[in-house]
Amino acid sequence: MKNALTIFILIFLLSLYIFFMIMMQPEYLFQGLEYDVRVVNGFTSNSSLPLVIWCSSKDQNLGGRALQEGDDFSWSLKANFWGTAHFLCTIKWDQKRKSFDAFWVHRDSHRCGPLRRCFWLVKEDGFYFSNDETNWKKEFAWI
Structure with missing residues (x-):
């Protein structure tokens, strides 16, 4: 149960980071x-x-x-x-x-x-x- 909670928190934080990058610095989506x-x-x-x-x-x-x-x-x-x-x-x-x-x-x-x-x-x-x-x-x- 503890491992599942840790994985959930990591996925949640990664999702927040990706969302922040898309909203605040959308030019990074266009790299390459x-x-x-x-x-x-x-x-x-x-x-x-x-x-x-x-x-x-x-x-x-x-x-x-x-x-x-x-x-x-x-x-x-x-x-x-x-x-x-x-x-x-x-x-x-x-x-x-x-x-x-x-x-x-x-x-x-x-x-x-x-x-x-x-x-x-x-x-x-x-x-x-x-x-x-x-x-x-x-x-x-x-x-």
Whole structure:
């Protein structure tokens, strides 16, 4: 009888721990899942100046590209065991330069949607986010 009570208490405590992790830190449920990130040059009049982008994480340098109007820079990533997947991009256009978190698992595990797709549209007036490429929300301006 004493062994059964001990096992019951251990199972109960483990269940409480799992419940707490799910409720308080849901991003841990998404560890190991793959996410797709895409940054698109949404300028309507680039003239001859491309949008230049460089992206990297602590563990991986994705390099850079010059994006003409409508071009994109895309990559896939797998959220790591510790839930610290984080990609920073720097974008330059003419004299403007902006660095931003293109992917951060703590922020994006939910907002990238069930298909785990994270889209950025860079326009003359700022940076827009979407998880379906239809509904865009302005996240921030260049300045």
